[in-house]
Every structure is written in C-alpha cells, then in structure tokens.
Amino acid sequence: MVSPHGRRACLRRHPRANGGPVKTRTEPAGPSGTGRRLLGLLYPHRRPISVALLVGIVGIVLNAFGPLLLGRATDLIFDALVDGSDIDFGAVGRLLLLLLALYGAASLFMLAQGRLVAAVVQRVVFGLRQKAQAKLGRLPLRYFDRNPAGEVLSRTTNDVDNLQQTLQQTLAELITAVFSLLTMLVLMLVISPSLALIMLAGVPVSGLLAAWISKRAQPRFTDQWEANGAMNAQVEEVYTGHSLIKGFSRREQAEERFDAHNDALFRAGAKAQFASGTIEPAMMFIANIGYVAVAVVGAWKVVSGELTLGDVQAFILYSRQFSQPIVQVAAVAGRLQSGIASAARVFTLLDAEEQSPDPQDPARVRATAGRVEFEGVSFRYSPETPLIEQLSLTVEPGSTVAIVGPTGAGKTTLGNLLLRFYEVDEGRILLDGTDIATMTRDDLRTRFGLVLQDTWLFGGSIAENIAYGRAGATREEIVAAASATCADRFIRTLPDGYDTVLDDESAGVSAGEKQLITVARAFLAKPAVLVLDEATSSVDTRTEVLIQRAMNTLRAGRTSFVIAHRLSTIRDADVIVVMESGRIVERGTHDELIREQGAYARLYDARTQGPGRSAGIDGQPKPLAGARPTGPALGPHPL
Incomplete structure (x- = not known):
C-alpha cells in the first residue's frame, strides 16, 4: 500500500511507541570506521582465522628455506669449479630433492590456508546477507518510499558480492604478507646486514606512496558504486515499466537516461581503477631500484670475498620475495578501496532508522469483532505539511465504510495507519477497544486482509499464490476460496489449472484475473477487517462485475474499508x-449525502460532465453515456 505522497518520509512518529523509532548510526565513520566494522565482522571467526594464520606461517617458513638450499647447491658447484675438483652431484641432488619436498609441503599448507580463508569469508558474507534481509524486514515503509528499489537491491546484492570478492582476494594475502616480510627480513639480516639495510631503505617510501594513492582512490570507488546503484535503479525502473515506455514511445528517452548512468559509471569506474592501478607499478619501481642496488653491492662483496656467490644468490631471491609482499599489499590496498566503498554502502543500509519496536508486553485481542475507532488522529509525512488533522471515526463490526475524495485527501493513508505501515503523530486507533500501538505488528496484521489496486503475485503456482494468505492451507481450502471469489472458473481453463506457474510479470493472466487471485488470497486468510484500496480501478467493466461479486463475498460479515x-x-x-x-467533511449513506447537496453530491454530479464521457467519483473516467451500468445494486450482469 503506497502513500499518495510518493517518496515523502514520515518524519514524526508515534510518541507512545516505546519512545519512537530506533535510532542507529546513519553512516560509517569514513574508511577507517568501515574498516573497524569489517574487523568486527571477522572477530567471531577468530579461531579459524588463527588456524589459517598458523598454517600460512608454516608454509612461509618452509618456503623461506628454498633460497638457502639453492645457495648451498650453487656454492657446491662453484667451489668445485674453482678448485678444479669433481662436482658432488649426489649432494646437489639431495639438496634439490629436499628443496622440492619443502616447496611441495609449503604449497599444501598455503592451499589449506586458502580453503580456511574461503570458508571464513563465505560465513561472514552469509551472515551479512542475513543481517541485510532481516534489516529490510525492520525498515519502515517510508524507507522504501524514499529509496529506489534498484538502489536497495544494489546494496544487498552487488555491494555484498563485491565485498565478498574483496575479502576472498585480500584476506589471505594480508594474513601472510606481514609474516613473509618478517621472515625474509630475518634471513636477509643473517646473510648480510648491509644489504638488508639497502632493501629496507625503500620500505618507508613505498608505504607513504601507497597511503597517498589509496587516500585519493577511496572517493573514486565510492563514486563508482554510487553510480552503479543509480544505474541499477534505472534498469529496474525501465524493466518494470517497459510496457508504458513502449506505449508512450519513450524508448529513446529511456535509452538516453541509461546511457547517461552508464557513462557516469564508466567514468567513475575508470578513475577508480586507474587510481588504484597505479599503486602496484609504483611499488614495483621502488622494489626494482632496491633489486639493482643489491645486485651491484652484492657483486662487489663477492669479488671482495665478504660473501659467497651462493649467499648473494640467496639474498637476491630473498630480496625478490621481500619485495613481493610489499607489492601484494599495495595491490591489496587498491582492491580494499573498492571493498570498503561497498561495505560502507551496506553498513549505511544496516544503520538506517528502523521502525519502532513492538511493545515488550503487547496487548492481545482474543476475539476480533472488527470495531475500529479513530480518536483524534493526526498524521503528516513531513513536519511542515499537515495531511490528517484530528480525524475521528467509528466503524461498527461487519459494516462497510467507503472512503472517497480527491487525490491527496488522505484516503490511502488511513489504510497505512490502520496496518501500522506508518505510526500516527497524535491520537490513537482502536481495534475492538484495544489501541493498535500496544499490539505487535504481526498480531495486528493477521487480523486484516489487504487487496490493493496494484496486484502482487510472486513467481510460483496459482495455488501457492492463493495459499500465501494463510500458512498451511490445504488444496481443498485453496479451491474453496477461489470458488467463493469467482476465480475458480478461469483458473480451471488454464493448461495446468491451479498448478499453472506464474512468472514475475504473471504473463498469460489478465489484470482482472490477477486481481481475483488476490481477492481469493484475502478470502483464504479469513480476516476480521478488510482494506480494499481501489481494487477495481484498473479493470474493464465486465471484469469489474466479477471482482465486485468476489469482494461482496469477501466482505460478508467483515468490517470493510473500501477506498474507491x-x-x-x-x-x-x-x-x-x-x-x-485530510479531514472528514461528510459522512452518511449515498442517498443521504446526495440529499445534502455537499461535497459528495458535487463529486457525484461530476459524473455527468463532459461530452460523451464523464468522470468517476474522484474524477476518473467512467463508461460512455448510455452504457448499461453495472454493480451489485443493479442486479446480476449478463456474462
């Protein structure tokens, strides 16, 4: 049920609903705050992460002995050539076999680490998706009024997927990079402290350069994912409204808007990727400078006899391995910018203001007769624009109340307030003498049936869509509900009957048939109170007769609010x-209001205005003059 005021948010909430809405943070505190929250998500998985860390350290240590063994083999060969003696190929072979075994064991440990990290990441993202789904259920209707559906979907799908890829690609590298650097540094210091100092000289420069680039890349990644969300919203809007777009020949304009969003995403993505992509080449340049310096100084030390050729060879290999984690960390920093930008968007969703919680000790209505009372109800979507002011109305059990008025008068808002999609600002609404604000929302809504102008059917069989009205409904109850609401006849004409599967757009089923399914769904729920929001406004006259008959059956013995x-x-x-x-200006039966010659009479008289065609009760078109009117007051219509 959508507010006639579109995207305007309800900024004032019910003063008695447990102190108002739940207040939460609305934005992560920058990249550092987002990073801390990511660590908070990882903290419950600290044990498997610790195991992965230990396994990675073992793999690093085993891998670190490789250059030493290669250097020892090189010295055996070089010394034999210098001395003119025979090369001990047996010793060299044993060293190479040991080297092969070490590298094989290191690979196995690194593989085990990758598997552990993958499991942790999947659990973290699984939990994050659960939190996002639960959050969507706690958000008030105004959040969805203010945010495009495509943008919300982008945060819960694309951004979560990007965060998953980022963690998967970076977590293992971040775990092992520091220990790789420490291991390589210790071994280089053992071989030659002077050469180790040469390599260390470039580390501060690399760190400052990576931090400088990352700081400037972060806003670009934020722009990229914001543009991605905007484009998804545009795609979702075009997809759901493609019939109207084609009907009004607006395809070119839709394509132009998409091209504009796509171009913005292209530019933002190109800037972000270029900014982060400069980190790794810059790190490699600094590392190569250190590599050249080590090679030159190492050669001089071999010539001077300070180091053996094998030592220099091992040190050069260590220097390359020492540079590799630095380059990896720099590359990880670039990827992290994208992940942090997505995480910030997901956290913004998780931090959105929630609807007020249900009471700790909720009231329960044992038997719902259906008496509804509005006592001095006031409501506004924005503080500066009053909508409903001091409205009072009593509806007796089993009666039908029709709510009419011009667009924006507050008709649909009453239904929103009844179901607590929005909370009243002042006054209260009573159901059988119980303030609905003291009831849980689930308990309240199980007592209401809802049929909207815009039908909602999910992907599944017709039987499943009808059974959505009540959990555990049997096939016999589903068929009985459809028969009572005039839906059984057309359902049985379909190829698979009640097992006919509807797609997202319910192709093959007309608008009126979809509405009959929703009426059957409401009938199956057996609600005490019905809210019918212009349920026949978008169907033809013949189908209206069927739907009206179905709704008459549905309304029998129930309190009904008919917005039409x-x-x-x-x-x-x-x-x-x-x-x-937002005010009630008249109330009474049709004949009474016509005799009063007030607002209702003016609306009724408007039906006869216009050449050949006339307006409905709030200005909508009615059939051509002279056409036989329909409706239950005029008896059955010949079909």
Missing part, C-alpha cells in the same frame, strides 16, 4: 466518508 472511485463499489456501503485535505 467507481460508484458501483461504494454505492451500497453502510457509510460513505468524504475526505478533503
């Missing part, structure tokens, strides 16, 4: 309430 503009759906109501600017 077609006379056939409101003329037989027990009470007709006329709203203007």
